[in-house]
Amino acid sequence: MLISENTKLAEVILQNYHLIPVVSRFGIELGFGDKTAGQICEKYGIDKVFFLEIINAFNDKSYLPYKKLREMPLSVTVDYLLKSHRYYNKVKLPLIEKLIEQLKWTGNADKKNKDVLKTFFARYRKEVNDHTANEEQNVYPYILELEKNYYAETPDADFTKRLNDKSISYYADIHDELNTSLSDLKNIIIKYLHPADNKEITEQILTEIFRLEKDMTDHTKLEENVIIPVAKKMEDKLKRKIN
Amino acid sequence: MADKVSFLILEKSYVIRSGLLQIITDFPETGKVYELETRKNLHKTLKKENPDxxxxxxxxxxxxxxFITVIKEKNKNIKSVVFAGTKRANDNFPGFDLKISVDEAKNDIIEKLKKLIRSIRPEISEDTNELSEREKDIVKQVALGKTNKEISEILFISIHTVMTHRKNITRKLGIKTVSGLTVYAILNNLIKIDETKPYG
Known part of the structure; x- marks a missing residue:
């Protein structure tokens, strides 16, 4: 389904619940009534084109919106990425951690299974934290500075000096590894973990992992298809301009 | 890791081609699928891609x-499947390894093709996912935090062999990261939780 500004947002969500956290990241709250995507964007002051491109891209694998997204200010995409980082670190990861804590086995298995899962997940959570913190402290500020200087009539000399030995390619570090750990955890729970006594918690954990994985894959796609190529182009042009 | 099974579909009708494609892409063993509408590039494609x-x-x-004998002279290991319409469903097609017909139920077609795929790649059949004793040794060492080089010295095997084992382990278990393998090793009592440095 192609989502346009005239599509009712309620229908979009009814059709694909994966978009709930995405919509929420834009600050949109449930209770849309019969409002269309366009009307909602107006109400919340959201860039309509960006919003539609994002939800279409995440809704339909074969939808290729990157061209349009690449034409938008990088700061808009960066802002979205920041919000998803917050969602991973502050909402999803703590939630899964809490669920793991609730798992129960009979006898000795309880401590062993829980310890091993908790250790694995704590380490994963730290990996995500470190990764996102690096992007927030180094990569994103650099991108924003790059964009500012790219459009400036006279680029900042300090920045251009640094440009020669800096490049977005250094940051083309991808979330793949993070997703590999999630995939491992899925395999472990599905194939090798002795079933917990409260299996509904196990099912909940798995569902949350699948959702997180999907969200992170979409996140990576934005970085790979929008942030990195656009920044690369800006760097090249800027370097040509100053050299 | 064993190579995936590649297919070439020669079928004029888009609808039928898509249907066949849908069926074969459901098999986990399926790799590349080439499609041709006509015989025009058949021999060129067979030569270049050498599909299974x-x-x-x-x-x-x-x-x-x-038709098929000539192909088999050049592509010696190719398995051939003939797709028959309603009128030809009961005909024999000498030289072909398998016949499927448009009237057959989905399950029957899938079973037949599954058998064919298994005969091509017996090593990726379902029941070989258990780790060998040697592979268990390797998992244990990985979980203890040893590098490939250290493992090769401990077990008196070449680094290359260690890497081959590790590839097979990952394929069998579906676990790629060291942390993941460590969890596996602990859950399966290959090591104790306090034996691992970061987990202790």
Whole structure:
């Protein structure tokens, strides 16, 4: 389904619940009534084109919106990425951690299974934290500075000096590894973990992992298809301009 | 890791081609799938891609005597599947390894193709996912935090062999990261939780 500004947002969500956290990241709250995507964007002051491109891209694998997204200010995409980082670190990861804590086995298995899962997940959570913190402290500020200087009539000399030995390619570090750990955890729970006594918690954990994985894959796609190529182009042009 | 099974579908009708494609992409063993509408580039594609399986509509073989025999002379290991329409469903097609017909139920077609795929790649059949004793040794060492080089010294095998084992382990278990393998090792009592440095 192609989502346009005239599509009712309620229908979009009814059709694909994966978009709930995405919509929420834009600050949109449930209770849309019969409002269309366009009307909602107006109400919340959201860039309509960006919003539609994002939800279409995440809704339909074969939808290729990157061209349009690449034409938008990088700061808009960066802002979205920041919000998803917050969602991973502050909402999803703590939630899964809490669920793991609730798992129960009979006898000795309880401590062993829980310890091993908790250790694995704590380490994963730290990996995500470190990764996102690096992007927030180094990569994103650099991108924003790059964009500012790219459009400036006279680029900042300090920045251009640094440009020669800096490049977005250094940051083309991808979330793949993070997703590999999630995939491992899925395999472990599905194939090798002795079933917990409260299996509904196990099912909940798995569902949350699948959702997180999907969200992170979409996140990576934005970085790979929008942030990195656009920044690369800006760097090249800027370097040509100053050299 | 064993290579995936590649297919070439020679079928004029888009609808039928998509249907066949849908069925074969459901198999986990399926790798690349090449599609041809006509025989025009058939021999070129067979030579270049050397697919494991050729699926061809019976109609496209009728006017050429020895159609499949000629192909098998060049692509010696190719498995051939003939796809027959309603009228030809009961015909025999000598030379072909398998016949499927348009009237067959989904399950029957899937079972037949599954058997064919298993015969091509017996090593990726379902029941070989258990780790060998040697592979268990390797998992244990990985979980203890040893590098490939250290493992090769401890077990008196080459680094290359260690890497091959590790690839097979990952394929069998579906676990790629060291942390993941460590969890596996602990859950399966290959090591104790306090033996691992970061987990202790």
């Amino acid at each position: 399986v050729l699926i061809v509509n019976a109609k496209l073989t009728d006017d050429i005597p020895d």
